Amino acid sequence: MLQIFIRFFSLGLISFGGPAAHIGYFRQTFVQELAWLDDKHYGSLVALSQFMPGPGSSQVGFAIGYHRGGLLGGLAAFVGFTLPSFILLFLFAVTSSQLLNYPITLGVIHGLKLLAVVVVADAVWIMFKQFCQRKTAILLMLTSFAVISLFPGIWIQFALLMLAAVVGQQWLSSTDSLGEPKQSIKLNYLWLGLFTLLFIGSSIMLFGGISSQESGLLGLFSQFYQVGSLVFGGGHVVLPLLQSSVGDAMSGDQFLTGYALAQAVPGPMFALAAYLGAEIWVAQPLLGALVATLAIFLPGFLLMLVALKSWHAMSGRPKITGAIAGVNACVVGFLLAALYDPIFTSAVKDNLDMVLVVIGFALFKLLKPNIFYLVLSFAIAGAVIS
Template identity: 40%
Template structure:
């Protein structure tokens, strides 16, 4: 796949902060379904509709963020914001994508803890929207990144591995193994050469960010222990959770439970109520930290928890991006990225089946609604928010019919 000169100029043209905020805020309001689904929403909005990046560059950015600990979808959004509008653009992209779910979960913590959200019809409809979104992403990325025998085989092998061995370690090992296969099998320069990306942050800043990441990880526990400040202990707990998790938001939830529930910082019942709320709102699942922080220390706690859990993602993305062009230009790394991109398609395919399909498509009527939503996205090319609304209404209708 190669873009025309006009498309490349459009994809590489710097954007305004307001533009980045507007688009990311819309995604923050409409991106239901968890981290894998978010990559589908991003692909639809940033790549298909706005062409801020070309297909291969987006796939390489996803591959890079899969290697980093933390919330992969949020890191991809931060990276796109940085590429589009500089360092502040990354902050703005994160704020736009994150604030809607933070606000919603803080409100849940304060007002709606007793509500049971597990069986409401509109929530089931949102799960079906996620099925359609991820299916669209698998189709689009598979056509570009796993279109020959070898890459398709890598994708299917990756899907099989992560489905049969369900752990964060499996995903990391699959990506590493696919990179090795790519180095061995794709030795020739890619015919689809990348134009160098203008990364508007310096390598000096990148190194500072990487040093800060490691220093905070090592020093925060010591400072928390010796100073005894409650807010610092909370910051340390959430920072470590954001630093040491591979696999995205779903993986961080049990770690946060182990961090706070056994010590009585929050009851198991309140934790589970927040977990249900986190599934019901759009945006990154890491914003569950805002709910926990609000439960423990009000608005101040929500702010501390949110900043702490996302700070590692910022530091790692800013630390990696300035070296990206050099990494992508290396022939061995080109081969590795080809293998990794095929593996990412397989991981996306596995997630489409489990947990997205298995938890959403339960009855024939669910399949029918999912097919309709898929056609709306792929063939009618309707905006995602229209499909989200249609899915919610369809879910309510299914719930109403079931009660008759």
């Protein structure tokens, strides 16, 4: 367990670049260097993480730890990989009131907000090319973008995801495996029952008319558990659902500050929950950060435990893959809406900001620099401007 923790903790210290980069780090370390599993097994874990809602790279890390040391191994991998970013974002949250007194700090944060525009715009472009190749998928993307822009809210997003799954099941199903014999799907119903129970309970907490004063930490847990249950694609896709979920508890500028700071630290993007939980639960910020972080990661891990042994049979069902394709197209629309509001509207204030964003995006696509250097460049640019 200690070996698993140390390996993932060391990766959590240096893993800049988002889920795609994390998956590359994992393959180099656990397949090529340590040989804990082979390429075929690793590829199957990556495929399953894309199939399930939740934080993709963290789910792969959890599955590697589970393969190496059972459930405790999975937990050791999760804690090790997430701990560096959790600590940094928690410290940002509890010291932000002091740090924001300095103009240079405000400048650095503004620079990181501009970086967020570049990074999310790139994510939208990549996901559009990956998930919106068919006319039906493009229509789903545009519909979700228009509806969520005009009528923001987590209930609206949930309804759109369900609609996209139905549409995808009917019109985006793959025909590649229709001639193959269907394999039986053997799910772990214990973990599925726990996931379902928590999902229903969190839904009742959020939409049952219980006030935030009455719900307390259970309400905080429910907010982040719902987000973790509904996010397909991981990474930046979590942004619109999180913003809708916690929008009443903090200002848009405060939320974007946390997102900008999350760009500057290594590790999973879902660790943003540590910052948000500490900012929302100001009476005991460490407790709020822990509850929010646990809640947002938990559903993805539970679903991995449900399907770890049945991923191949599930991926061979055209209706299931079609539903996932529809959901993926829908979340591209969500992310496009979030790119405009709150990211673009909160970050770009004048022509100089727009110039930096356009040049930064062009250099990002042409030169493909390491994300660490990109963070440093935008932070310095923001400080100089301030």
